[in-house]
Amino acid sequence: DAKTTQPPSMDCAEGRAANLPCNHSTISGNEYVYWYRQIHSQGPQYIIHGLKNNETNEMASLIITEDRKSSTLILPHATLRDTAVYYCIVTAGNMLTFGGGTRLMVKP
Amino acid sequence: ETGVTQSPTHLIKTRGQQVTLRCSSQSGHNTVSWYQQALGQGPQFIFQYYREEENGRGNFPPRFSGLQFPNYSSELNVNALELDDSALYLCASSLGGTLAYEQYFGPGTRLTVT
Numbered sequence: 001d002a003k004t005t006q007p008p009s010m011d012c013a014e015g016r017a018a019n020l021p022c023n024h025s026t027i028s029g030n031e032y033v034y035w036y037r038q039i040h041s042q043g044p045q046y047i048i049h050g051l052k053n054n055e056t057n058e059m060a061s062l063i064i065t066e067d068r069k070s071s072t073l074i075l076p077h078a079t080l081r082d083t084a085v086y087y088c089i090v091t092a093g094n095m096l097t098f099g100g101g102t103r104l105m106v107k108p
Numbered sequence: 109e110t111g112v113t114q115s116p117t118h119l120i121k122t123r124g125q126q127v128t129l130r131c132s133s134q135s136g137h138n139t140v141s142w143y144q145q146a147l148g149q150g151p152q153f154i155f156q157y158y159r160e161e162e163n164g165r166g167n168f169p170p171r172f173s174g175l176q177f178p179n180y181s182s183e184l185n186v187n188a189l190e191l192d193d194s195a196l197y198l199c200a201s202s203l204g205g206t207l208a209y210e211q212y213f214g215p216g217t218r219l220t221v222t
Contacts, residue, residue, distance in 0.1 A: 034210070042215060042216075043112075043198050043200070043213030043214050043215050043216050044151065044198070044200075044213045045213065046210040046211060046212065049210060085150075087150060093164075094139065094141070094156065094164075094202060094204065094209060094211070095141065095153050095156055095164050095166070096141070096143075096151070096153060096200075096211065097153065098143075098150030098151045098152070099150055100149075100150060101150055
């Protein structure tokens with residue numbers, strides 16, 4: 001599986017959009033980009049995934065660059081409950097390799 | 109539709125003992141994966157079971173073993189416990205074996221080895 005690079009931490013004001021970047025320059029053609037988050041002391045929660053096209057669901061939007069070497073997870077209106085560690089994972093299969101993630105702090 | 113459940117929530121064991129952790133998968137899911145999460149780290153993949161067969165394994169020694177039952181629930185067994193085995197153990201259920209479906213995680217079992 002391709003390796004990902006994420007900033008270790010980010011802050012966001014409540015009600016504003018949170019844009020979390022992820023670099024995956026060695027991604028292969030059959031690998032998907034997945035985003036999970038983990039709120040303190042809970043199991044990780046699936047957010048969204050994509051292959052080539054941008055994706056949107058009720059939680060977030062995923063923007064993947066045309067060369068697929070990077071992506072951005074967008075939480076359109078961050079709330080305090082979105083404070084968590086966000087993991088970007090690239091995989092062709094079902095065995096997830098978690099890196100360090102980005103610790104997002106949403107502030108009032 | 110019930111979510112992924114794990115038992116026990118917490119337990120404390122002594123070095124050298126054996127432990128069994130349990131996971132009930134989400135209704136309709138046939139694949140269970142187990143992960144170990146040390147304090148301050150991301151989860152590390154231990155192994156995966158698909159339709160009662162081990163379907164993939166991470167970099168963990170043979171003293172970590174597992175089972176999946178016909179109802180797709182699963183057990184993680186760890187023999188000869190070491191202090192470094194202290195961690196949060198997470199299971200996740202999904203569809204489709206090795207295919208890239210989303211995984212749904214349980215709340216975890218916090219294991220402390222003294």
